[in-house]
Each structure stands twice: as C-alpha cells, then as structure tokens.
Amino acid sequence: MMPLHLKRVAYPVLIAVLAVAGAALITTPKTASVAFAEAAPADLFAPVAAVLRHPRCMNCHPRDDRPRQGDDRHEHLQNIVRGEDNMGFVNARCNSCHRDENNDFSRVPGAPNWHLAPLSMGWHGLGDSELCTALKDETKNGGKNVAALVQHMKSDALVLWGWKPGGTRAPVSTPHPQFMKELKAWADAGAPCPAAKP
Amino acid sequence: MACVPGLGRNRTKQGMAGMATTFSLNGEKRTVEAEPDTPLLWVLRDDLKLTGTKFGCGAALCGACTVHLDGEAVRSCQIQLRDVEARDVTTIEGVKGDIAAAVQAAWIKLDVVQCGYCQSGQVMAAVGLLSQIRKPTDDDINKAMDGNVCRCNTYQRIRAAIHEAAKTLPG
Numbered sequence: 314m315m316p317l318h319l320k321r322v323a324y325p326v327l328i329a330v331l332a333v334a335g336a337a338l339i340t341t342p343k344t345a346s347v348a349f350a351e352a353a354p355a356d357l358f359a360p361v362a363a364v365l366r367h368p369r370c371m372n373c374h375p376r377d378d379r380p381r382q383g384d385d386r387h388e389h390l391q392n393i394v395r396g397e398d399n400m401g402f403v404n405a406r407c408n409s410c411h412r413d414e415n416n417d418f419s420r421v422p423g424a425p426n427w428h429l430a431p432l433s434m435g436w437h438g439l440g441d442s443e444l445c446t447a448l449k450d451e452t453k454n455g456g457k458n459v460a461a462l463v464q465h466m467k468s469d470a471l472v473l474w475g476w477k478p479g480g481t482r483a484p485v486s487t488p489h490p491q492f493m494k495e496l497k498a499w500a501d502a503g504a505p506c507p508a509a510k511p
Numbered sequence: 512m513a514c515v516p517g518l519g520r521n522r523t524k525q526g527m528a529g530m531a532t533t534f535s536l537n538g539e540k541r542t543v544e545a546e547p548d549t550p551l552l553w554v555l556r557d558d559l560k561l562t563g564t565k566f567g568c569g570a571a572l573c574g575a576c577t578v579h580l581d582g583e584a585v586r587s588c589q590i591q592l593r594d595v596e597a598r599d600v601t602t603i604e605g606v607k608g609d610i611a612a613a614v615q616a617a618w619i620k621l622d623v624v625q626c627g628y629c630q631s632g633q634v635m636a637a638v639g640l641l642s643q644i645r646k647p648t649d650d651d652i653n654k655a656m657d658g659n660v661c662r663c664n665t666y667q668r669i670r671a672a673i674h675e676a677a678k679t680l681p682g
Contacts, residue, residue: 390572392657403643404584404636404655410571412589418550419570421589 352498354505358445360487360495365436365444367485369475373428376435384483386437399429415479422482424474431455445506459504463496534595536561537605547593552576554592555602563603563631567660574659577632577639578602584639603631610641610680617675625663633659637673646677 364370372381378395379388396402401409411427430436433453436444447453448462457465466472475485485492499505529544536559543554550569555561555578567575569588576587579601580594614637617623624630633656640647640655647655652670661669 392654394654402654403651404577404639405658406583406585409583409585410589412591412594416589419589421571 354502355507357499357502361499362441362444364487364492369478369485374430374436376437380429395429399431420480425470441507442509459500463500532592532596535599549592550588551590552587561602561604575629575632577635584636611638613676613679614638617672621668621672623668623672625665629661
C-alpha cells in the first residue's frame with residue numbers, strides 16, 4: 314500500500330499526466346492519408362508539383378534544347394544540346410559520358426537510358442495548372458494515362474535516380490514513398506488540376 | 512577543371528579480381544584481364560600501351576580521351592571495360608578511311624596543332640562529326656566539338672580544318 318503522503322502527491326500527478334495524454338490524443342496531427350482525404354481536390358497536385366520542380370527532375374525537362382545542371386539549373390557545360398532524339402548531338406551523346414550508373418570516381422552521374430525528356434514534356438517555368446495539364450496530356454507525355462504515369466514514377470530507373478543521385482547532388486526533397494502516396498492520392502481523386510491563375 | 516588522377520586504377524590495387532573482356536581494338540580482337548569497372552582509357556594506356564589517347568581531366572570535361580565506340584565518339588575516361596565487351600573500339604592509332612585521311616590532310620595543311628596534347632581527341636571528334644554530317648555548318652561544329660578543350664586556343668584552325676576536310680569529301 315502506498316503511504317498516504319505519497320498518495321497526496323501521486324494522484325494529482327497521475328491525473329495531470331492522463332489529462333495531458335488525453336489532450337494529445339485529441340490534438341494528434343492528422344495522418345497523411347487523412348490529410349489527403351480532406352485536401353481540396355485541386356490542392357492534391359501541389360505536393361506532386363513540388364517534386365517535379367526539384368532540380369533532379371526539372372534539369373532534364375527544359376522547355377528549350379539545353380539540358381540543365383546543378384541545383385542552380387545552369388545550362389549544361391560543353392554546349393550540350395538535345396539532338397533529334399533527345400539524346401544529344403553528334404560527339405556529345407548523353408551516353409558518351411553518362412553511363413548506366415553514377416561514376417563514383419569522376420562524379421559523372423549516370424542511370425539507365427539517360428536522356429532529355431521530349432520538348433513536349435518541357436516543364437521549366439510552368440505554373441501548377443499548366444504543369445498538371447501537360448503531365449496528363451497523352452499527346453505530350455508519350456501516351457501515358459494516369460495509371461501509367463504513376464507506374465512510371467514508381468519504377469522508372471532514371472526517375473528513381475532523382476532520389477539517389479549520388480555524390481554531392483541533393484536528392485529530391487520528398488522521400489519517394491511519401492511522394493508515391495501523394496501521387497496516388499492525386500491519381501485516385503481523378504488527377505484533378507488546379508485552376509489556372511489569371 | 513577538376514582532374515581526377517588515378518581513376519579506377521586504385522581499385523585494381525585493392526585486390527579486386529580481374530575479368531577477361533574481349534573486344535575489337537583498331538580492327539584486332541583483344542582480350543584484357545582487369546576489373547570490369549576499369550576506365551577504358553586506363554586499359555588503352557596502361558594495359559595495351561596505346562598512349563596516343565590522352566588523359567586530360569578524367570571527368571568527361573575536356574575530350575582529350577575521345578575514342579570511337581562502334582563508330583561514335585565517346586569519352587574513354589567514362590567508358591568502363593565492361594561496356595566494350597564484343598564491341599569495336601577505335602583509337603587515334605587505328606582510325607583510318609577516307610574521312611580520317613581528309614582530316615589528317617587538312618590538319619597538316621592548316622597547321623592546326625600547337626602543343627598537340629588535345630589533338631588526338633580533336634581529330635577523333637572531327638572524324639566522328641564528319642562521319643555523320645558530311646558538310647557541317649559552323650553551328651554543327653560548335654555543338655559537336657565544344658566538349659573538346661584546347662588550352663592553346665586552336666579552335667579557329669580546328670573549325671577551318673573541319674571545313675577544309677569536308678570540302679575534299681564527296682557529299
């Protein structure tokens with residue numbers, strides 16, 4: 314049995330602890346899925362857009378013929394250009410230097426099928442509405458419906474490189490599992506696009 | 512420009528087991544035993560003693576190590592030995608044919624070379640360009656040759672020599 318003087322101290326402390334715990338349960342932050350469910354449909358694309366705009370993604374989605382490099386998205390050194398097949402010009406083909414994996418010695422990045430996205434998938438500078446519309450446009454995205462887009466971003470080796478770019482390159486900020494939840498929430502809601510800003 | 516001396520070769524010294532890789536080098540079948548990730552440049556220079564291909568930066572920034580892989584110009588510092596299995600590698604020692612002869616003649620006629628260190632890469636790149644674009648414009652030359660750096664600044668003569676070589680080649 315607990316001595317009376319200790320009970321006098323312990324009970325108030327216990328009550329206070331329970332009160333705090335109860336309050337914490339009531340105010341626990343919403344889980345990601347709850348947040349997705351409650352987000353306005355037009356807002357579901359915002360976290361997807363944030364990932365697509367990361368330099369690891371955007372550097373190969375220019376709206377001109379010059380791939381970009383680095384977090385500041387400067388034009389690729391050595392006058393590297395798109396070429397007819399999005400894989401570079403004569404003597405300066407992407408795979409002349411970028412091989413199937415990162416080169417840990419020279420620090421040249423690499424992943425399978427290293428190439429520029431086609432000009433129709435140029436995203437640089439697009440607002441959320443335009444970016445969303447372009448992403449879904451099957452006449453621009455290589456004939457991918459929304460399910461195929463989700464699969465592409467789930468498993469394409471070149472896309473996944475953005476999360477493991479190696480060297481001193483910053484990976485895409487949103488972890489890939491979280492991105493896939495956000496992407497799927499957007500897709501499951503019918504892939505709504507936000508309204509264009511006037 | 513960052514130079515990366517000792518690329519790849521360090522790994523050999525750490526005792527990784529070598530593998531036999533067979534490829535065509537300047538028209539002859541060659542087998543090399545080395546780690547699969549050894550840069551082709553090291554295989555050419557150290558193992559096969561073909562020192563015409565130069566080390567410049569080791570990071571695909573200068574073009575001094577340009578060779579042809581299945582007829583296309585590539586940076587041999589970035590191509591690994593495993594990439595060339597059963598493929599055709601051509602170096603400055605073995606490049607030949609009408610285009611190579613035209614480039615060589617133009618290089619001599621216009622006295623392109625100054626120190627010469629980059630020139631084997633420049634010649635391989637020029638042959639690569641003319642193999643695919645027989646009458647290149649200045650813009651074509653800029654795009655195709657920009658990755659080949661010349662510390663002596665012979666760029667104007669290189670451009671002139673490519674045009675000169677193109678003139679002697681059938682369209």
